[in-house]
Amino acid sequence: MLSRTAALLLATALTVAGCSSSSDDPAPASSGTPTPSPAASETPYLPVPAGVELTPPGSQLSVGDHAVVAYRPRQEQVGALDIQVTALEKTSIDDFSAWQLSDEQKKSNPFYVRARIENVGDTDLGGRPVPLYVVNDQNVLLEPTPFASSFDACPSTPFPEKFGPGDKANVCLVYLAPKHGDLVSVSFRPEETFNPITWTGDVVKYEPPKPKKSEKGKKGNKKSNGG
Incomplete structure (x- = not known):
């Protein structure tokens, strides 16, 4: 029988492919205006299907955007999301x-980031992170922490096994933010030279969902009230 205590795969502060050698690297590069003009996004930085308009690199967004x-x-392959x-x-x-x-992980602050994602490209991204x-x-990029088995509060898993166009x-x-650190922003930065797209907003306290009353219990109450 497997022990109830599963191994948590190590995932600590990440220096993304040469991005974290300097504490200044994760910050979006200054280009004069915070958001490029529409004309700047007419030529996509990667080939995407017709009708897919990419958000300009360097965009600074809010939670909900x-x-x-x-x-x-x-x-x-090129994926579009x-x-x-x-x-x-x-x-x-x-x-x-x-x-x-680990001892280091015990000294971290854990955060959950929730998102809705649609595959708007023509590549199946099933199983991809x-x-x-x-x-x-500390202006350091952190990667998500995966789990060796189910963690119901926040699964932290890759995309489903099949995640094709339109899914x-x-x-x-x-x-896990090391040394009791804080979350400052969420970042899409797929490679070193990409000017990241970021989301910021209020960080709220996680509240576990309240248990739902079973339908069986509800039916039982109706019967007893009608007796």
Whole structure:
């Protein structure tokens, strides 16, 4: 019988492919105006299907806003996604008491990032990691923390096994900010030279969903009241 305590796969502060050698790197590059003019987005930075209009790199968005992005999950593939970051939540490290944490992870602050994502490209992205990071208060990119088995509060899993054109998914990703750090923004930055698209907003306390009353219990109450 497997032990109830599963192994938490290590995922700590990430320096993304040469991005974190400097603490200044994750910050969006200044280009004069915060958002490029519509003309700047007429030529997409990657080939996407007709009718897909990409959000300009460097855009600074709020929680609830959509961004249409493109990236290369593999060298010969281009994926296109409509991403809506819907919630930023702070939780307690006590939520992970059933997991084996390293000493460093025990000193982290855990956050949940929730998003709705639609595949608006023509590539099946099934099983691929969700391309979202967070930036902490040390201006370092953090990657999501995956789990070796189910974590109901926030599964933090890749896309479903099949995630083809037109498919949609509600995702929740776990991030562990080292040294009791904070979450500053959510970042789409698929590679080093990309000027990131970021989302910011209020970080709220995670509230576990209230248990639902069973239909069986409701029926039982109706019968007893009618007796």
